[in-house]
Amino acid sequence: MTRLSIALTGAFxxxxxxxxxxxxAEQSKSRLPTGKLSKAGVMSFLSAQGILIFFLLGMFVFSFxxxxxxxxxxxxxxxxxxxxxxxxxxxxxxxxxxGNLDLSVGSMLSFSTVLVVDLHDKVGPTNAILMMFAxxxxxxxxxxxxxxxxxxxxLIVTLAMLSAIQGFVLIYSGGQNVDIADQExxxxxxxxxxxxxxxxxxxxxxxxLAILVQVVMSYTGYGRRIFAVGGNPMAAxxxxxxxxxxxxxxxxxxxxxxxxAALVLGSRVMGSQNNVGQxxxxxxxxxxxxxxxxxxxxxxxxxxxVVGVLILGFIQNGLLLMGYPYYIQWIVTWVIIILAVxxxxxxxxxxxxxxxx
Amino acid sequence: xxxxxxxxxxxxxxxxxxxxxxxxxxxxxxxxxYFLSFGNITNILVxxxxxxxxxxxxxxxxxxxNIDLSVGAILGLAASLAVGLQEISMTLxxxxxxxxxxxLGAINGLIVWKTGVNAFIVTLGAMLxxxxxxxxxxxxxxxxxxxxxxxxxxxxxxxxxxxxxIIFLICxxxxxxxxxxxGHGRNTFAVGGNPEASxxxGIRLGRHMMINFIIVGFFAALAGVMLASQMGAxxxxxxxxxxxxxxxxxxxxxxxxxxxxxxxxxxxGGVLAIGILRNGMNLMQVPAFYVLVILGAILISVLIxxxxxxxxxxxxxxx
Numbered sequence: 001m002t003r004l005s006i007a008l009t010g011a012f013x014x015x016x017x018x019x020x021x022x023x024x025a026e027q028s029k030s031r032l033p034t035g036k037l038s039k040a041g042v043m044s045f046l047s048a049q050g051i052l053i054f055f056l057l058g059m060f061v062f063s064f065x066x067x068x069x070x071x072x073x074x075x076x077x078x079x080x081x082x083x084x085x086x087x088x089x090x091x092x093x094x095x096x097x098x099g100n101l102d103l104s105v106g107s108m109l110s111f112s113t114v115l116v117v118d119l120h121d122k123v124g125p126t127n128a129i130l131m132m133f134a135x136x137x138x139x140x141x142x143x144x145x146x147x148x149x150x151x152x153x154x155l156i157v158t159l160a161m162l163s164a165i166q167g168f169v170l171i172y173s174g175g176q177n178v179d180i181a182d183q184e185x186x187x188x189x190x191x192x193x194x195x196x197x198x199x200x201x202x203x204x205x206x207x208x209l210a211i212l213v214q215v216v217m218s219y220t221g222y223g224r225r226i227f228a229v230g231g232n233p234m235a236a237x238x239x240x241x242x243x244x245x246x247x248x249x250x251x252x253x254x255x256x257x258x259x260x261a262a263l264v265l266g267s268r269v270m271g272s273q274n275n276v277g278q279x280x281x282x283x284x285x286x287x288x289x290x291x292x293x294x295x296x297x298x299x300x301x302x303x304x305x306v307v308g309v310l311i312l313g314f315i316q317n318g319l320l321l322m323g324y325p326y327y328i329q330w331i332v333t334w335v336i337i338i339l340a341v342x343x344x345x346x347x348x349x350x351x352x353x354x355x356x357x
Numbered sequence: 358x359x360x361x362x363x364x365x366x367x368x369x370x371x372x373x374x375x376x377x378x379x380x381x382x383x384x385x386x387x388x389x390x391y392f393l394s395f396g397n398i399t400n401i402l403v404x405x406x407x408x409x410x411x412x413x414x415x416x417x418x419x420x421x422x423n424i425d426l427s428v429g430a431i432l433g434l435a436a437s438l439a440v441g442l443q444e445i446s447m448t449l450x451x452x453x454x455x456x457x458x459x460x461l462g463a464i465n466g467l468i469v470w471k472t473g474v475n476a477f478i479v480t481l482g483a484m485l486x487x488x489x490x491x492x493x494x495x496x497x498x499x500x501x502x503x504x505x506x507x508x509x510x511x512x513x514x515x516x517x518x519x520x521x522x523i524i525f526l527i528c529x530x531x532x533x534x535x536x537x538x539x540g541h542g543r544n545t546f547a548v549g550g551n552p553e554a555s556x557x558x559g560i561r562l563g564r565h566m567m568i569n570f571i572i573v574g575f576f577a578a579l580a581g582v583m584l585a586s587q588m589g590a591x592x593x594x595x596x597x598x599x600x601x602x603x604x605x606x607x608x609x610x611x612x613x614x615x616x617x618x619x620x621x622x623x624x625x626g627g628v629l630a631i632g633i634l635r636n637g638m639n640l641m642q643v644p645a646f647y648v649l650v651i652l653g654a655i656l657i658s659v660l661i662x663x664x665x666x667x668x669x670x671x672x673x674x675x676x
Contacts (some may be wrong), residue, residue, distance in 0.1 A: 164653025334486025
């Protein structure tokens with residue numbers, strides 16, 4: 001890797017140094033000593049903006065292969081389809097910034113969607129939505145207590161919750177799929193199919209949630225505390241942050257986002273399979289990783305996650321428009337994840353086994 | 358107990374999971390008259406051999422402090438190759454299947470080694486990508502084995518013992534010896550326990566991790582071939598969610614996610630616990646949904662008990 005990256009950046013370096021030295025020979029000697037800065041400069045530029053460059057490049061390529069790709073209606077369709085994964089990803093990003101993981105969101109999505117659809121006919125839409133939010137937040141609280149207060153490993157706890165919640169869904173629904181009886185005469189459809197000011201409601205919900213959480217994470221004391229807990233838990237505790245409560249709250253946020261996604265999904269389909277959320281946790285993680293948020297915690301941002309999720313959506317849509325089968329996107333995603341993370345690490349690589357073996 | 362301890366020579370204590378396995382065993386033999394028959398016991402071993410084989414490799418990877426989420430997909434690809442290539446030659450098909458596991462394990466390991474990216478991310482990507490490769494290769498079709506030698510192998514027995522169970526037990530023994538008696542095993546514990554110190558001790562960290570990824574890839578492929586021969590077919594979705602079952606089994610067996618601690622004996626216990634639980638509840642005619650809930654609850658309780666028992670001697674910072 002080291003040799004390859006030197007060779008790669010060497011190729012850039014040659015041009016860059018020439019250009020710089022031709023433009024201002026003295027300056028390049030005094031302010032830009034040797035080729036080191038150009039290497040670091042190129043790499044840090046790529047790693048900081050890498051994901052956006054990928055995004056724009058991908059859009060550019062796809063727009064050549066398919067005329068419909070850059071049409072307004074197509075872009076809106078893609079964003080609307082990506083909004084469910086996006087809404088969940090906003091919540092999971094907060095959990096990851098706090099230094100943990102949440103693999104149970106897929107099962108939780110199945111649970112909440114089945115619940116809200118099933119309750120719709122029994123207690124009416126308003127009560128169904130309220131009960132669904134309450135129960136989903138309760139599951140989030142269970143995650144939060146186990147991981148925040150009992151300090152168990154988040155990967156395994158949410159893995160266990162994944163199977164347990166899926167079991168609950170199957171017990172609750174008796175293995176049957178659920179449907180809303182009167183599909184026409186209910187305002188419940190608004191969340192998944194409605195439009196507000198010409199924009200689809202799922203997109204609005206996704207955008208609002210992303211902006212809200214981004215503002216909370218960047219401009220409030222609460223957001224700073226989550227970053228502190230994820231970055232250095234020990235230091236956070238010593239500076240008086242109540243770490244357990246912070247971790248607990250991130251799981252409530254994640255559960256809240258899942259409930260919103262279930263609202264959109266249930267209302268769009270007006271019914272639900274009992275395994276509808278299966279595999280969502282992995283797509284959500286793929287989106288977050290594509291956005292460049294590190295799984296180590298303490299870093300990341302919501303807008304990066306939004307970009308990552310949109311990239312996933314556009315890859316899928318672009319490949320479909322080009323006539324490739326849907327599973328090609330998984331292979332492309334694999335390659336892009338590795339490239340994206342590699343670029344991200346290229347100039348802050350401190351890993352033991354890359355430097356010492 | 359001391360004699361058993363002596364036999365396993367220090368590295369492996371009696372794992373708490375075995376107490377649980379024995380308790381389950383006694384419980385189910387009282388609850389169902391069919392449970393304690395020779396046929397059913399070997400049946401459990403055959404049923405668990407798929408997850409069990411992968412869990413052997415996963416134990417090494419997790420002791421190293423890594424994780425491999427792509428095993429289910431590798432299993433699916435190997436099964437498809439083993440059945441799909443039989444038209445050309447059966448030997449070639451099986452070699453290609455096992456080779457694909459080794460190759461994909463090596464790719465995972467190489468990326469983790471050369472980029473320093475968290476194994477969770479690398480193998481998550483691989484899991485999606487390899488599943489894509491399976492669909493690409495199979496064209497979303499299921500393959501059926503036309504070679505009877507292949508499909509008979511999965512149900513054949515040596516004397517009264519099923520071949521698949523024997524393969525699983527032999528592999529378990531080999532991996533136990535590798536982990537406890539060889540330099541590679543010692544290094545695995547060292548790398549997971551303290552990476553800096555193991556570098557200072559001259560262990561080539563990246564290469565070492567890569568070898569363990571290759572081992573788990575190979576075992577996933579072997580499990581895929583065995584599953585395909587048992588079913589006489591391969592579907593593109595074969596092995597879905599297996600990574601979750603495997604990780605559950607390994608964690609139940611006491612291996613730490615943080616690395617540096619674990620054992621094959623424990624993993625065998627974890628695999629058997631899951632197998633007995635599924636089999637026993639099946640015999641008691643409990644719907645499969647309940648097994649998921651019970652398994653999740655057990656996994657979390659094991660974590661809590663483990664946390665309480667192994668609380669660090671120096672008091673942790675509270676709140």
